[in-house]
Amino acid sequence: MPDGLGAPLPAPLFQRLAIIGLGLIGSSIARVARRKNLAGRIVVADRSEDVRRRAVKLGLADTVETSAASAVEDADLVILCVPVGAMGGVAEEIGPHLKSGAILSDAGSVKGAVITAISKRVPASVYFVPAHPVAGTEESGPDAGFATLFRNRWCILTPPEGTDQKAVARLAEFWTAAGANVEIMNPAHHDLVLAITSHVPHLIAYNIVGTAADLETVTQSEVIKFSAGGFRDFTRIAASDPTMWRDVFLNNREAVLEMLGRFTEDLTALQRMIRNGDGKGLFDLFTRTRAIRRGIIAEGQETAAPDFGRRTGEENGS
Amino acid sequence: MPDGLGAPLPAPLFQRLAIIGLGLIGSSIARVARRKNLAGRIVVADRSEDVRRRAVKLGLADTVETSAASAVEDADLVILCVPVGAMGGVAEEIGPHLKSGAILSDAGSVKGAVITAISKRVPASVYFVPAHPVAGTEESGPDAGFATLFRNRWCILTPPEGTDQKAVARLAEFWTAAGANVEIMNPAHHDLVLAITSHVPHLIAYNIVGTAADLETVTQSEVIKFSAGGFRDFTRIAASDPTMWRDVFLNNREAVLEMLGRFTEDLTALQRMIRNGDGKGLFDLFTRTRAIRRGIIAEGQETAAPDFGRRTGEENGS
Numbered sequence: 270m271p272d273g274l275g276a277p278l279p280a281p282l283f284q285r286l287a288i289i290g291l292g293l294i295g296s297s298i299a300r301v302a303r304r305k306n307l308a309g310r311i312v313v314a315d316r317s318e319d320v321r322r323r324a325v326k327l328g329l330a331d332t333v334e335t336s337a338a339s340a341v342e343d344a345d346l347v348i349l350c351v352p353v354g355a356m357g358g359v360a361e362e363i364g365p366h367l368k369s370g371a372i373l374s375d376a377g378s379v380k381g382a383v384i385t386a387i388s389k390r391v392p393a394s395v396y397f398v399p400a401h402p403v404a405g406t407e408e409s410g411p412d413a414g415f416a417t418l419f420r421n422r423w424c425i426l427t428p429p430e431g432t433d434q435k436a437v438a439r440l441a442e443f444w445t446a447a448g449a450n451v452e453i454m455n456p457a458h459h460d461l462v463l464a465i466t467s468h469v470p471h472l473i474a475y476n477i478v479g480t481a482a483d484l485e486t487v488t489q490s491e492v493i494k495f496s497a498g499g500f501r502d503f504t505r506i507a508a509s510d511p512t513m514w515r516d517v518f519l520n521n522r523e524a525v526l527e528m529l530g531r532f533t534e535d536l537t538a539l540q541r542m543i544r545n546g547d548g549k550g551l552f553d554l555f556t557r558t559r560a561i562r563r564g565i566i567a568e569g570q571e572t573a574a575p576d577f578g579r580r581t582g583e584e585n586g587s
Numbered sequence: 588m589p590d591g592l593g594a595p596l597p598a599p600l601f602q603r604l605a606i607i608g609l610g611l612i613g614s615s616i617a618r619v620a621r622r623k624n625l626a627g628r629i630v631v632a633d634r635s636e637d638v639r640r641r642a643v644k645l646g647l648a649d650t651v652e653t654s655a656a657s658a659v660e661d662a663d664l665v666i667l668c669v670p671v672g673a674m675g676g677v678a679e680e681i682g683p684h685l686k687s688g689a690i691l692s693d694a695g696s697v698k699g700a701v702i703t704a705i706s707k708r709v710p711a712s713v714y715f716v717p718a719h720p721v722a723g724t725e726e727s728g729p730d731a732g733f734a735t736l737f738r739n740r741w742c743i744l745t746p747p748e749g750t751d752q753k754a755v756a757r758l759a760e761f762w763t764a765a766g767a768n769v770e771i772m773n774p775a776h777h778d779l780v781l782a783i784t785s786h787v788p789h790l791i792a793y794n795i796v797g798t799a800a801d802l803e804t805v806t807q808s809e810v811i812k813f814s815a816g817g818f819r820d821f822t823r824i825a826a827s828d829p830t831m832w833r834d835v836f837l838n839n840r841e842a843v844l845e846m847l848g849r850f851t852e853d854l855t856a857l858q859r860m861i862r863n864g865d866g867k868g869l870f871d872l873f874t875r876t877r878a879i880r881r882g883i884i885a886e887g888q889e890t891a892a893p894d895f896g897r898r899t900g901e902e903n904g905s
Binding site (some may be wrong): 382466479518 | 591624721722725726739764771779780781785786787789791794809810815824826830833836840846847853858862870872873876883886893894899
């Protein structure tokens with residue numbers, strides 16, 4: 270197939286899939302589940318009326334519910350796709366309505382805090398398998414999702430010790446069929462890895478965009494005009510969903526502060542090199558950093574096209 | 588025309604264009620000058636034998652010279668496209684060979700230090716008009732250039748006080764015909780603006796890639812695998828030419844340290860918000876930063892396509 274997702278499955282993996290929260294991630298799961306026949310029925314719930322209306326309009330599900338508790342009734346796979354800080358509340362709401370033997374999972378970018386928030390609300394008869402698909406764009410909402418979002422991306426499962434291995438295998442099968450590569454990881458290690466590969470990058474992107482906006486010596490209009498010098502790259506991830514990212518930082522505090530400490534320490538050393546005119550030190554660092562990008566491209570996690578292959582300025586003609 | 592550069596000029600703007608240094612920028616100027624008929628003859632020089640061989644092979648110029656001094660003989664426009672730290676040496680070498688009435692320009696990313704290095708080596712009969720085309724990719728060398736690199740990008744001219752206005756206008760005409768928008772700016776202000784829109788962004792990108800490479804708790808292979816969470820964006824500009832960027836930091840030290848100071852101050856405040864669990868402060872910053880990207884897209888300096896419109900993972904099939 271031209272979308273690289275392969276043919277739909279001959280029989281659905283789950284009878285009834287419930288997705289709670291229909292943002293970029295939730296709506297992408299709904300789309301790929303539909304396209305690849307991953308579930309017999311797809312039921313979604315979102316607390317926002319606007320989102321529910323879009324979900325109906327876009328035909329994202331068989332049923333669109335107002336109540337998360339109703340949506341999970343009888344579902345054999347439930348995936349929570351709400352901001353990390355809202356996971357505990359949703360778990361509390363749906364806990365009593367989960368079917369015995371169902372798998373409960375999530376798509377949160379933080380695992381330690383989410384496991385703490387959810388675990389205590391899950392009945393013993395339900396298999397809780399936390400997950401994090403490492404994929405996204407800077408857009409949000411049900412219209413932003415697409416079926417190929419997870420293709421060739423990694424989905425990290427972080428089952429706490431003692432989790433039923435069959436449930437883990439079934440969820441892994443779901444994500445593999447959605448196009449992702451599956452990795453199993455310890456929750457604490459996940460939070461450390463993502464702090465450096467995702468959370469701190471977002472933090473410093475938000476930060477430099479904020480710094481640039483607040484300068485008195487350089488106008489905002491100048492920042493915008495001359496952003497092609499490098500700055501514009503940072504504005505992409507600094508345009509990500511504010512609620513989602515606020516919750517990430519509040520819930521992965523320790524790992525983020527640790528990695529941020531390392532970043533700042535290194536930046537101070539780099540600042541000293543500039544102050545001291547240490548050309549060799551600068552050159553050595555700037556040479557070393559090229560190798561990592563080559564690795565990322567070789568692993569299929571990045572395009573090899575220069576400038577991300579982007580085409581700019583064409584929107585305005587001329 | 589499909590390349591958005593418009594038709595070639597009916598008559599060349601300059602009789603003889605000399606380009607010293609055939610990297611991404613120099614070779615792109617050669618290409619657009621050829622395609623748009625900006626010069627009657629194009630002469631290039633590069634001190635690297637490999638680069639000269641590629642220049643001949645790619646047909647980038649009418650004449651490929653080993654010596655910069657020979658290349659500028661009789662040229663009515665000379666553009667220096669060497670790293671900022673090499674500008675003074677090249678100016679010294681070519682100074683005595685420049686034609687009376689010629690325009691000498693450059694493409695350096697720093698203007699104050701370059702003006703100091705070049706000015707004193709320019710004969711009084713030559714018009715020196717410093718310039719900086721704010722365009723590029725993470726690639727380097729003569730093969731990386733392309734004729735549309737400057738289309739819809741800004742080229743900043745920073746003529747020191749007393750510069751001949753006709754010379755400024757002729758150079759502006761050249762860059763406009765090459766597809767760029769021209770802005771005139773004071774050199775010191777240029778260096779401040781570029782410090783925040785280009786130099787500090789490169790510095791923190793190099794820095795976080797270095798930090799990630801040096802961690803003991805997270806492996807390099809994990810950084811590569813899970814880089815789609817945001818980190819990979821930074822690796823693009825951290826793959827830029829090490830010599831060029833070493834020279835930028837050594838030659839725009841004051842402005843870079845000033846902007847870096849602001850960045851660090853803001854980052855410390857952000858760090859404190861995380862430590863104190865200040866969700867409102869985080870949310871407010873994350874909301875504010877979205878507007879700047881919208882401005883950049885509206886000004887045609889960035890693509891509106893999500894994720895830069897990049898297509899990843901397709902190289903590896905499936």
